[in-house]
Amino acid sequence: MKIKVLILNCTLKYAPEVSNTEALAKKAVKLYEELGATCEILRVNDYNVRLGIYSDEGKGDEWPKILKKIKACDILIIAAPIWFGVRSSVAQLVIERLDGTYEEGDKKTGQFPLYGKVAGVIVTGNEDGAHDVASNTLFNLTHLGCTVPPNVDTYWVGDAGPGPSYIEAGGDTHPYTNKTTRYMVHNTLFMAKLLKKNPIPTNLKKLTEEAFAYSKQKEDTKKDYAG
Amino acid sequence: MKIKVLILNCTLKYAPEVSNTEALAKKAVKLYEELGATCEILRVNDYNVRLGIYSDEGKGDEWPKILKKIKACDILIIAAPIWFGVRSSVAQLVIERLDGTYEEGDKKTGQFPLYGKVAGVIVTGNEDGAHDVASNTLFNLTHLGCTVPPNVDTYWVGDAGPGPSYIEAGGDTHPYTNKTTRYMVHNTLFMAKLLKKNPIPTNLKKLTEEAFAYSKQKEDTKKDYAG
Amino acid sequence: MKIKVLILNCTLKYAPEVSNTEALAKKAVKLYEELGATCEILRVNDYNVRLGIYSDEGKGDEWPKILKKIKACDILIIAAPIWFGVRSSVAQLVIERLDGTYEEGDKKTGQFPLYGKVAGVIVTGNEDGAHDVASNTLFNLTHLGCTVPPNVDTYWVGDAGPGPSYIEAGGDTHPYTNKTTRYMVHNTLFMAKLLKKNPIPTNLKKLTEEAFAYSKQKEDTKKDYAG
Amino acid sequence: MKIKVLILNCTLKYAPEVSNTEALAKKAVKLYEELGATCEILRVNDYNVRLGIYSDEGKGDEWPKILKKIKACDILIIAAPIWFGVRSSVAQLVIERLDGTYEEGDKKTGQFPLYGKVAGVIVTGNEDGAHDVASNTLFNLTHLGCTVPPNVDTYWVGDAGPGPSYIEAGGDTHPYTNKTTRYMVHNTLFMAKLLKKNPIPTNLKKLTEEAFAYSKQKEDTKKDYAG
Numbered sequence: 001m002k003i004k005v006l007i008l009n010c011t012l013k014y015a016p017e018v019s020n021t022e023a024l025a026k027k028a029v030k031l032y033e034e035l036g037a038t039c040e041i042l043r044v045n046d047y048n049v050r051l052g053i054y055s056d057e058g059k060g061d062e063w064p065k066i067l068k069k070i071k072a073c074d075i076l077i078i079a080a081p082i083w084f085g086v087r088s089s090v091a092q093l094v095i096e097r098l099d100g101t102y103e104e105g106d107k108k109t110g111q112f113p114l115y116g117k118v119a120g121v122i123v124t125g126n127e128d129g130a131h132d133v134a135s136n137t138l139f140n141l142t143h144l145g146c147t148v149p150p151n152v153d154t155y156w157v158g159d160a161g162p163g164p165s166y167i168e169a170g171g172d173t174h175p176y177t178n179k180t181t182r183y184m185v186h187n188t189l190f191m192a193k194l195l196k197k198n199p200i201p202t203n204l205k206k207l208t209e210e211a212f213a214y215s216k217q218k219e220d221t222k223k224d225y226a227g
Numbered sequence: 228m229k230i231k232v233l234i235l236n237c238t239l240k241y242a243p244e245v246s247n248t249e250a251l252a253k254k255a256v257k258l259y260e261e262l263g264a265t266c267e268i269l270r271v272n273d274y275n276v277r278l279g280i281y282s283d284e285g286k287g288d289e290w291p292k293i294l295k296k297i298k299a300c301d302i303l304i305i306a307a308p309i310w311f312g313v314r315s316s317v318a319q320l321v322i323e324r325l326d327g328t329y330e331e332g333d334k335k336t337g338q339f340p341l342y343g344k345v346a347g348v349i350v351t352g353n354e355d356g357a358h359d360v361a362s363n364t365l366f367n368l369t370h371l372g373c374t375v376p377p378n379v380d381t382y383w384v385g386d387a388g389p390g391p392s393y394i395e396a397g398g399d400t401h402p403y404t405n406k407t408t409r410y411m412v413h414n415t416l417f418m419a420k421l422l423k424k425n426p427i428p429t430n431l432k433k434l435t436e437e438a439f440a441y442s443k444q445k446e447d448t449k450k451d452y453a454g
Numbered sequence: 455m456k457i458k459v460l461i462l463n464c465t466l467k468y469a470p471e472v473s474n475t476e477a478l479a480k481k482a483v484k485l486y487e488e489l490g491a492t493c494e495i496l497r498v499n500d501y502n503v504r505l506g507i508y509s510d511e512g513k514g515d516e517w518p519k520i521l522k523k524i525k526a527c528d529i530l531i532i533a534a535p536i537w538f539g540v541r542s543s544v545a546q547l548v549i550e551r552l553d554g555t556y557e558e559g560d561k562k563t564g565q566f567p568l569y570g571k572v573a574g575v576i577v578t579g580n581e582d583g584a585h586d587v588a589s590n591t592l593f594n595l596t597h598l599g600c601t602v603p604p605n606v607d608t609y610w611v612g613d614a615g616p617g618p619s620y621i622e623a624g625g626d627t628h629p630y631t632n633k634t635t636r637y638m639v640h641n642t643l644f645m646a647k648l649l650k651k652n653p654i655p656t657n658l659k660k661l662t663e664e665a666f667a668y669s670k671q672k673e674d675t676k677k678d679y680a681g
Numbered sequence: 682m683k684i685k686v687l688i689l690n691c692t693l694k695y696a697p698e699v700s701n702t703e704a705l706a707k708k709a710v711k712l713y714e715e716l717g718a719t720c721e722i723l724r725v726n727d728y729n730v731r732l733g734i735y736s737d738e739g740k741g742d743e744w745p746k747i748l749k750k751i752k753a754c755d756i757l758i759i760a761a762p763i764w765f766g767v768r769s770s771v772a773q774l775v776i777e778r779l780d781g782t783y784e785e786g787d788k789k790t791g792q793f794p795l796y797g798k799v800a801g802v803i804v805t806g807n808e809d810g811a812h813d814v815a816s817n818t819l820f821n822l823t824h825l826g827c828t829v830p831p832n833v834d835t836y837w838v839g840d841a842g843p844g845p846s847y848i849e850a851g852g853d854t855h856p857y858t859n860k861t862t863r864y865m866v867h868n869t870l871f872m873a874k875l876l877k878k879n880p881i882p883t884n885l886k887k888l889t890e891e892a893f894a895y896s897k898q899k900e901d902t903k904k905d906y907a908g
């Protein structure tokens with residue numbers, strides 16, 4: 001079974017400037033490929049992605065090109081630098097644009113396009129903020145339909161205060177980061193294969209109808225008692 | 228296949244005071260039971276849980292009793308109120324105490340005791356903070372070994388500012404909350420069954436050794452070049 | 455004493471689309487003006503602000519125009535919508551671009567250009583996330599030099615789940631939001647006047663030198679003992 | 682003018698176990714004392730603080746003793762370790778207990794007991810999370826009435842992953858931490874003196890009445906139009 005991995009590099013730097021986040025992403029790619037997966041790293045700001053919350057914001061918006069790749073992947077990794085303790089504006093933009101996919105639920109099950117996909121995150125920063133970036137990003141991706149296996153965040157940060165970034169600081173030899181990169185690669189691959197063979201059967205549409213009917217009935221009952 | 232669900236109610240209120248968080252938790256329980264799962268709601272502050280980060284902090288510490296139940300469940304749900312925009316001190320205490328499980332990895336695979344379990348969260352508050360509670364809590368649980376399927380957070384909050392809580396505000400009829408409770412129940416159940424049949428095979432111990440060997444070798448090479 | 459207030463509207467919507475965040479911002483403006491302050495609301499995406507962390511990113515970057523206004527104001531208010539539980543990508547972009555001001559410290563005191571300014575935040579969203587937006591944004595602004603008086607965040611959010619936004623939901627009549635808007639306006643005005651009359655005297659440059667000398671001396675002492 | 686500084690050490694460790702957070706707090710104390718301020722470090726878990734949100738939770742609750750000291754100080758510093766990327770359960774407990782002070786507003790102005798006080802934070806952890814701890818804690822304190830001057834968070838964290846803590850890692854010689862400790866001490870002292878001489882005049886009670894009257898009138902007008 002061929003697994004496709006898409007890594008969205010949410011660096012603030014325009015190509016060809018060297019991205020620290022990409023340096024760590026490349027290490028994940030190497031491991032994924034050794035295990036037979038196909039990988040693509042896409043630098044989001046190589047594209048003209050307009051602000052917005054729809055899947056196509058018109059006027060030269062190139063998000064649809066990225067979204068097409070997202071829909072085609074099995075494992076979606078957001079790779080983001082930390083700025084001021086939180087994820088980069090580009091990572092936030094990516095999440096905002098994915099809002100549009102809520103509107104594209106499957107006609108029968110209501111499942112959003114990201115259902116069945118597996119998520120992971122790669123974070124780099126010269127200092128503090130990795131937990132915030134990872135927790136918000138993985139959580140947002142579960143809202144959108146992704147599954148998050150254990151230990152699928154890998155990050156590198158330096159100690160307190162400004163300092164050198166991943167490449168310059170020799171993050172390449174940081175044992176913890178190298179360990180968690182391996183955990184992420186193995187656990188996302190396992191889960192992606194498992195979910196391809198065993199798709200999530202939940203019918204969101206039906207459950208929504210049930211919930212709304214239940215809420216309405218309860219509300220009506222309350223009114224009866226009040227009246 | 229019998230699935231065991233454990234819901235840890237992290238309210239600040241001591242029994243028998245009524246807990247809003249428990250009211251929402253009970254709705255999840257009803258749904259879980261209809262689908263054949265066994266459920267227990269445990270109010271954490273019914274127990275004497277000492278501060279700390281080990282699995283047994285001695286001196287009357289009752290955390291070991293809770294931990295035993297955690298280890299025996301398939302689905303672990305943290306049910307927490309929001310206080311000042313974030314999770315309650317009791318929820319934080321629970322997460323801190325789970326730190327001890329990192330030390331109890333399987334001898335062969337290194338997998339922590341929560342590996343293979345599925346996580347979810349239930350959040351209530353009179354206002355704002357549910358996303359922060361859910362994202363941090365689910366993320367922490369993935370670090371500890373849990374898997375997070377899509378849409379496994381259910382919450383109720385009122386609009387901006389102080390106001391009535393879940394029960395008084397009639398949260399019972401809130402369509403969104405009733406919908407997400409159903410999503411959570413169905414998706415955690417599916418994943419729990421799937422993982423029982425298909426345990427995560429990742430050997431954390433071996434990957435750690437690989438990563439450390441790689442890091443050391445790279446470090447040594449650097450020194451050679453420098454020397 | 456004339457106080458200048460600058461409100462940066464970080465909506466994702468391009469003009470002339472109606473912004474809910476601006477609707478709440480306008481209420482603050484009315485109150486500020488009644489109290490004699492001068493106000494400007496600036497919609498950030500009316501400008502071509504490039505990604506980056508320098509005060510001028512070249513190539514048509516219009517951030518310098520905004521930065522000039524920031525430097526000229528006494529009270530800086532970030533007005534931001536919530537998306538996926540956190541601040542909008544535009545708000546994050548604004549904070550990222552302010553990173554450049556760290557490099558523009560006063561020659562004598564080392565104080566950054568935002569020293570002496572007072573910060574506040576305005577947040578709207580159809581649901582949950584206001585505390586996260588406010589806490590991160592105000593904290594980042596204190597790092598950059600701003601002072602945060604008590605109760606200078608005003609926000610409106612609806613209850614759990616998607617729903618109508620500020621304008622449609624009639625947020626204009628929400629007592630809590632109207633109260634906190636007044637608190638913000640009065641407390642920022644008081645503090646702005648106080649700081650204009652009593653500038654912060656701290657010499658960051660001198661303290662940095664002291665700290666570094668202390669650190670070096672301690673480090674050297676350690677080496678002596680080790681050697 | 683004598684300034685009183687109270688530092689609440691929110692370590693999970695019971696005395697006499699050595700606290701890393703206290704080691705950093707002591708450095709702040711030394712600087713405060715050199716500048717003429719009076720300092721006390723209080724280890725919160727030396728006291729029996731019950732869960733709750735009132736200023737006195739009865740039954741042996743020792744929070745009132747701590748609250749008395751808080752009310753008597755000019756500068757309130759929360760010193761907290763990071764656990765799982767966020768503030769310790771003890772720090773969260775402190776903030777929760779301060780909820781009770783909202784009920785103790787001044788009869789004339791409605792100002793809460795923490796109005797006029799100045800806040801700061803000290804954070805230590807073996808890794809990542811300092812920004813989250815600092816931003817949430819300082820923000821919560823502004824809600825409660827404190828003023829936050831620029832650069833009043835000082836922290837030490839190691840690089841990515843587990844590792845030695847402040848003392849063992851030699852955090853004492855970390856230039857960034859030593860710098861930010863000085864910034865915090867000087868800026869909180871300046872602001873505390875300034876606010877003692879120039880108390881915040883805002884009448885929260887009056888502004889609340891104004892806001893509620895405005896909201897009611899607007900609401901009534903809407904109904905008239907609708908009717």
